[in-house]
Amino acid sequence: MSTLPKIEQYLIDLGISYQEISNNSWLIEDENKGYPKMLVSLSDPLVIISADVMPVPKKNAEQLFRMLLELNATDLLHGAYAISGNDIIVIDTLQQATLDKEEFLASIESISFALLEHYKKLASYIQKAEE
Secondary structure: OOOOHHHHHHHOOOOOEEEEEEEOOEEEEEEHOOOOEEEEEOOOEEEEEEEEEEOOOOEEEEEHHHHHHHHHHHHOOOEEEEEOOOOOEEEEEEEHHHHHHHHHHHHHHHHHHHHHHHHHHHHHHHHHHHH
């Protein structure tokens, strides 16, 4: 089984709503399952799953970065918070050669759970980013 069909087959088998963006990336959009928009992309040898969190705030960014690093260390099962350009994202990287459906789902659910659980902590910084 090739890698690209394997990833798409996992999405189908798990009943996750998605759109194919290109031949090596998919956008998960499944509010019924409680999943935020997530990008799944293949960058051989890795499968990368990421979700946008918020823009980097203009004020109190250092406090936010410290909190995100603490959450990375104590409260994320899969993945980590990171900065991409001017945005904060949550991202996980998986080895495509050994990836199975359970690990794929665990990564998606971990990202979803983290965003849900951390929303209150991030909310005050979201307001500051918009100011």
